[in-house]
Amino acid sequence: MRRPLAGLALLALVVTGCGGGAREQAAGGPVEITIWHGQEDASAKSIEKLVTRFNQSHPDIKVSTESGGATADGMLPKITAALTSDSFPDIAYLYGSWAPNIARNPKTADLTEFVKDPKIGWQDFWGSEREAVTVGGKVIGFPAVVDNMVVLYNKKLFAKAGVEAPKPDWTWDDFRAMAKRVTDPGAGVFGTTWPISGGEEAVWGLWPMVWQAGGDILTADHKKAAFNSPAGQQALGRLRDMAVTDKSVYLDSSPAEKGQKLFESERLGMFMSGPWVLPDLQAAGIEYGVAQLPGTNGNHETISGPDNWVVFEHDERRVKAAATFLAWLTAAERQLEWMSDTGSLPIRESITKLPGYKDYVAKYQGIEVISTNLVNAKRVRPPTTRYPRVSAFVAEAIAEALLGKTDAKTALDQAAAKSDAALAVPGS
Template identity: 45%
Template sequence: MMTTWTGRRARLMAVASTALLLAACSGGTTDDGKDAAAGYDPSAAVTITWWTGQTMEAEKVAESLAAEYHTAHPNVTIKTSAGAPTTDDLLTKLSAGFAGDSYPDISYAFGSWAGELGASGRTQDITSFVNDPSFAWNEIPEAARLTATSAEGKVIGVPALVDNLAIIYNKKLFDAKGIAYPTKDWTWQDFRDAAKKLTDPGTNTYGTAYSVSGSEDTTWHLWPLLWQNGGKILDGKKPAFNSAAGVTALETLRAMAVDDKSMYLDQTDEKYMPLFASGRVGMVINGPWSLLDPLKTSKVSYGVSVLPGTNGDHQTISGPDLWVLFDHDNANQAGASRDFVKWLTSSGTDAKWNLAVGNLPLRTSEKSSPEFAAYVKEYPGGQEFFDNLANAKQARPTVAGYEAMSRNVGDAIAEVLQGAKQPQQALDDAAKKSEGALED
């Protein structure tokens, strides 16, 4: 399987020095407008390097797929490796590779890195390639397509994985308190009321939970609430999350954490899902990776429902990861890497990749496949997460500086939920700290 939140999903925690190194690597590098694959000869002998960013089990699947592609295209040799000890280390490894001219042709990347990687000047512009009708670009969820696209409209990669956030609830705890299960009509007030009823200090049980580590796990859980209230993350390159909509969003969370004390505050990102699986938390807002670990190995009886809504708006967020394609000034390498990624993300091959390792399918055309039927049978709640992709209507901005901004917002949320600051002050402080990083 692909790594879970503590590995793959503890995304966006790369240190500021990595972002600075990427920025330094981009110095003097400009996009000359030339197609990196211009003059590509599909019959030429070529070797491409693929950093999969995967754990051992998924890496074996990747190696088998590379071998399958090579059998069909014997002139193309694919050198496959994880690329780094963990997925989180890939950004540092890539930035060092840019400095030493030893970076791959294709690499797995967290979607939050897209802005930094695009600013490096090393990525291919594959906009025309993916917009060719044969690619079926529109079969991939819009939020994932937006993540792969820079603010200037340049597509630098292809989604490797799609997901979203939804409510996961413990049926046994709901039944014990006589609370009706979450529905598609739930509001945030419904969520808050249920969390209060589920909380029991006597048994040390909480109604819900939230990460206050300050990582992207802290930050991206706020964005759906911001969007549902009509707010936006940025206005151009300027922070806009500290608007009235942002304050309302954060106050919704603060009330549960501070006033109701119905929210378990996880300092690490790593505790709240095991606590849910053990019956100590009634509801969590999390993604489909939870169906693999820890829910698949637990005995908890759970259900999945869309996020609570604001005035009927149940927007969620998708945190897609990407296959980013890099330019080595070699048309055959560029062309071969494009062709391989097109094959890898096709509906037929994706069923052997994402569905095989327990992830949602990339493409809507896979919903009627036998592999998807097997997936939803093996992972209860998978169908609900797949359907919830329709509620992922916006994406985190693909801009350099998002990483630094995310840490600032994450710290602000943590301060508010722990009672140290009020929402407006905390978000204003985060916005001020983020201005420089976003303007660079």
């Protein structure tokens, strides 16, 4: 499974307009479309299987699959280059965080009217997915994958420290107390970990804490930073106390990030992550449990990083064919099969009511908790092309605070000042 935020820095790329005519197709023959899926291993096998089945049942459309010469992580620069000629595909798998960039290209199709068809069941997709695939009121594709952040905990380390499993109503104070009790410096065991290498992973975990306390990342018009509010200060201040005072946080300065490896080697009591790590944990034989994020005043809001199948326009017939294929691919029955093959979460709420859903849940330990947690994924990161700059400033602030170099308020105020300057640049 993918890491949800890999390649986020590529958001800084500006997708430019392009020329080039549509590929000629035989009159009266099937409409031929190409999809760049960028999938690997089990995911690649599953998508190829489903495309073959579609082609067999839809003789008027022929879907060809390619990798686009890139994995999902590297798809944006490949698409950016392809859009400068006529070599771009009809459909591409792109991270949702790239949507503000890709939507600016005139070759990106507008499916807004198409998804209004009741047969699509657009409202059946989770709200965070619909938000991620819609930019400025324009629907640029279909949801492809959804995830969310949870807390994985090591049952063996919890038992050794005499710590009970997290309860549904647990809080961030509980999280801090558990981390402190599990920490064993002599054994090289920490309560939890936090990245400080400057990447989005550091920031991704902070946002739910801010949202839960009533704060936000940016103002509603995306022109000013809002993360340095009291909610943000409280969130970062708690993490700073855990790192500096309790010393229960392993500060991960490695660009490659050691969190998952540390958890698999039983040196972390808790690890904030998502469904993509479950197959690895099962393969490693770790005795783990899964819990929703701690809450603030009963609010357990989490964060999601949905990915999209984005449609590009060669001509009207091909756009319609691409949308028809994606409507078929994202139907509940097909998605349950994809989920069972890959361990992905349900992109539609109705999938959880299908008879085969119980078999899927039984196959991946802890997946039901993460699936149920989708109701707590209520929003996504701001759809602005300047978000990577903001993220980098906040990641720097987090590192400064957790290393004890400054207090939470000062760190966030400095990041906000830098963010405001970046957001003031025209075209953001």
